[in-house]
Structure formats: C-alpha cells, structure tokens
Amino acid sequence: MQEDPITGTIGAEISGIDLKGPISDDLAATLRDALSRRLVLVFRGQHLDIAAQKRLTGVFGTPVQLPYIVPTDDDPQVVRVLKEADDHSGTFGGDWHSDMSFVAEPPAGSVLNALELPPYGGDTLFANQVLAWDHLSPGLRELLDGRDAIHVGKPYGVKWAPPAETQSKGAIKMTRLDPEADRERFHPAVLTDPATGRRSLYLNPIYVTRLDGMTEAESRPLIDALRTHATRPEFCMRLRWTPGTVVVWDNFATLHYAVNDYAGHRRELLRTTFAGRPIADWRAAA
Ligand code: SIN
Numbered sequence: 001m002q003e004d005p006i007t008g009t010i011g012a013e014i015s016g017i018d019l020k021g022p023i024s025d026d027l028a029a030t031l032r033d034a035l036s037r038r039l040v041l042v043f044r045g046q047h048l049d050i051a052a053q054k055r056l057t058g059v060f061g062t063p064v065q066l067p068y069i070v071p072t073d074d075d076p077q078v079v080r081v082l083k084e085a086d087d088h089s090g091t092f093g094g095d096w097h098s099d100m101s102f103v104a105e106p107p108a109g110s111v112l113n114a115l116e117l118p119p120y121g122g123d124t125l126f127a128n129q130v131l132a133w134d135h136l137s138p139g140l141r142e143l144l145d146g147r148d149a150i151h152v153g154k155p156y157g158v159k160w161a162p163p164a165e166t167q168s169k170g171a172i173k174m175t176r177l178d179p180e181a182d183r184e185r186f187h188p189a190v191l192t193d194p195a196t197g198r199r200s201l202y203l204n205p206i207y208v209t210r211l212d213g214m215t216e217a218e219s220r221p222l223i224d225a226l227r228t229h230a231t232r233p234e235f236c237m238r239l240r241w242t243p244g245t246v247v248v249w250d251n252f253a254t255l256h257y258a259v260n261d262y263a264g265h266r267r268e269l270l271r272t273t274f275a276g277r278p279i280a281d282w283r284a285a286a
Contacts, residue, residue, distance in 0.1 A: 001027065003034055010128040010254070011237040012038035019046050019056050019246065028059040031248075035060060035109070036196075039250045040126045040237060047244035048113050050075055053272055057111045060248060061274030064107060066100060068156040068181065070173035072270070081112065081269045082172060083262075090162075091260035092172050096127065096231055097206040098251045099273060102151040102185050107251050108276025114245045118265030124239045125231075125257040126249060129200040132230040133190055136201065140226070144189040146284065148212040149203050153181030160209070186212060191252050191282040199284075200253040201230055230255060241269075252282065 004013045012034055017027065035041055048056065054077065057063045063077045072078045081092055099110050112124075133141070154160035156175060159182045175181075189211065191202045205227045210219035239247060249256060251273075 001030060003038070005038065006040070006042065006239075007237045009131055009235055009237075010038065010126060011040040011042065011239075013042045013044065015044065017043070019043060019048055020052050023055060023059055031059055035248060035250055039128055039130070039254050040239075041248045042239060043246045043248075044242055045244045046113075046246045048246055050078055050270065053078070053111060053113045053246070053270060056246065056248070057272040057274050060111075061108050061276050064273050064275045066107075066273055067103060068153060068175045068178070070175070077272055079271045079273075080172065081258075081267075081271050083267050085264055085266045088263055091258050093124075093256065093258035094260045095206050096125075096227060096255045096257045097204040098129075098202070098255055101187065101202070101204060101251075102153040102181070102207040104185060105275065105278055106187070107273040109249055109251045109274050111272045111274070112247045113270045113272075114241045114243065115270060116266055116268040117241050117243065118262035118267050121259065121262035121265070122241060122267045123259045123261075124241070124247070125259065126237050126239065127231045127255045127257075128235045128253070129202065129230060129255060130198055130253050131235045132201040132232075133199050135232075135235075136229065140222075140229075141190075143222075144201075144211075147189050148186040149189040149208045150210050150212060151185045151187055151207040152183070152209050153178075154207060154209075155181075157181035184209070187279055188283050190284070191279075192284040193252075194277060194281040198253075201226070202252065202282075203227075203230070204255055231257075252276070 002016045065076045069079050210216045
C-alpha cells in the first residue's frame, strides 16, 4: 500500500490495494492510522459494489442508518447521492458541513463511492478542522473552549426550512418539515479526541444556529467569521472525482462541501456512514 499526500495539510491518495478483496486486520489498522493523520483517504479506480463498500466502512466504525434521508432499496445503510441532469436546483451538501451534526450522536465518518460523474465539475472540498482550531486566535479559542454550539436539522425541519427553489429536486428523498429536526442539540464547539487529545473545531453553517449563552443574532457574525477561518485555502483539499473513486473522511475533524457546478449532467454516488465513540466522550475533561 502506498500513501501520497494530496496537499500539505489534508488528504492522501491510497494506492496499491484492491478494496474488492478481503481487508486483513493489519491493513485495517494501517487504514485507520492513515485516516487519523490525513483525515480524508482517496482510493482510485475501485468500482466497489455495496458489499465491498460496507466492508470498507466497517474498517472505520459501525455502519449506521441515517435519519431523514431515505436509503436505497438495496440496503438501509446506503444513501444514493444523486442529482439528475435536468435538476437545476440546489445540491445535497452544498455548503460547508459535517454530516448529520444535528443528531444526538453524530456519525464519526462517511464513505462515498462514485458511480456516475459529470464530465467536469461536481468536485468535493474538504477542510481540516484540527488546523482550524490550532490556528484560531487566542481570543476566539477562549470564547469557544468549553462552550457548546447548538445544532439543528434545518433542511429537514419547519422553523428553518429552506426555500423550495433551493432544494434538490427530489433525486435524494428526504423527510422534510419534521418538527423533530428543529430540536436543539448541544455539542461541544471544540472536540477533544478521547484517544489522542487532538482537538478540532466542530461548527458548521448548515446546522449550527447559535452558540450557547448567546442569541442567534449575536452568534451569526461569529459563525460567519468562523466559517471563513475554518475553510481557509491552506486547510483545504479539492477532490476531483474519477470513475470508481472511493473516499473516506473523518466527520469530527473535517468539513466538506459539494460543489454545484455541473448543471445538465448526472452525478451519482453511494454514501455509507459509520459511528464512532459517543459525542460525550469528545468533551474536554473540565
Ligand atoms: C455529502 O455531503 O455527503 C455529499 C458530498 C458530495 O456529494 O460530494
């Protein structure tokens, strides 16, 4: 197996392995180690079926079924990330976010497997949130350390429901207008890895409405400033998909953004998601 960094700060291309075959315990440990260092792993030309994708997912954590997104008919733990050529609306994941941060136990990571790609565009951006925390000013670190951010499932709820014209046209079937998605979840604004002590900023503009102890209006400029900081080009990589590419990312240490620039072309990927340790374990000890 070979590991080649994609940028100086995030991402690695992993080559020399065929993920259709069995994954030994040694290889699994090597892949987990690579993910913990590089946060995004890219495997080219794999063309995985669902069984192989789920096997890979299981290397990193327990595969889980997500709420609010209707899974494929084939498997309740697989989501089809699909945008049809005639869909000129928004795209799924079209702003910086970490997956499902608004649920009680957000997933630790995701796997995305490319089936059909536009001839250009449809890239995915990833940003390293360990670096975002490391490079935050002392004043903002003091403000965020030990403070919760409040996450809400805005796209799926009532109170913050997005305008119809910006919603993806329905290639991805979601449960919308569910009052339960408006429920506020308090998660630490900075996560502390229980195994290593590594810290990462855990805020995103899709799901975070405010910081604990502040109003939405007071929080908004801070969330905007943090978005700009957290996605500085130095912290980012841009993934150009190629047929059969499979990507794994750390959901607690990265943000990602699906670029909506391929109107008139179809894009289809399969996503699986894995659980890690409970989010309470990621609170810094007082
Ligand atoms: C997602 O947010 O999981 C979708 C990413 C993508 O379509 O590139």
